[in-house]
Amino acid sequence: MPEWATAILALLTATGVGGVIAALINKRPTKLDPFSQMQLMVAGVQKERELDQREREADRVRMAAQDTRIDELFTQLSLHRTYEIELLAWGAAGGPPPPPKRPDGLK
Numbered sequence: 001m002p003e004w005a006t007a008i009l010a011l012l013t014a015t016g017v018g019g020v021i022a023a024l025i026n027k028r029p030t031k032l033d034p035f036s037q038m039q040l041m042v043a044g045v046q047k048e049r050e051l052d053q054r055e056r057e058a059d060r061v062r063m064a065a066q067d068t069r070i071d072e073l074f075t076q077l078s079l080h081r082t083y084e085i086e087l088l089a090w091g092a093a094g095g096p097p098p099p100p101k102r103p104d105g106l107k
Contacts, residue, residue, distance in 0.1 A: 075105070076105075076106070076107055079103045079106040083100070083103055086100040087099055087100060
């Protein structure tokens, strides 16, 4: 440590300011009474619960969107199968062009 820093620390300690600075640096949290501790724990649990509820609501929204997409997928699959069967029957029968009309809603 440089000499000037040692001199300043000695001066601060001699005047009592160093003790105040040391007390502020080494300040420890005071112990809370049991009721205050319980209130802090309850507040923490409630905050976690609110976060969990928001996450579950977001999950419900995502699941609803996925259910809608799955329903659309199965609808398209059903339309494709129906059209494929019509095309196979048309081809096996040797039907004249044009092929059967695509079902409405088929992508």
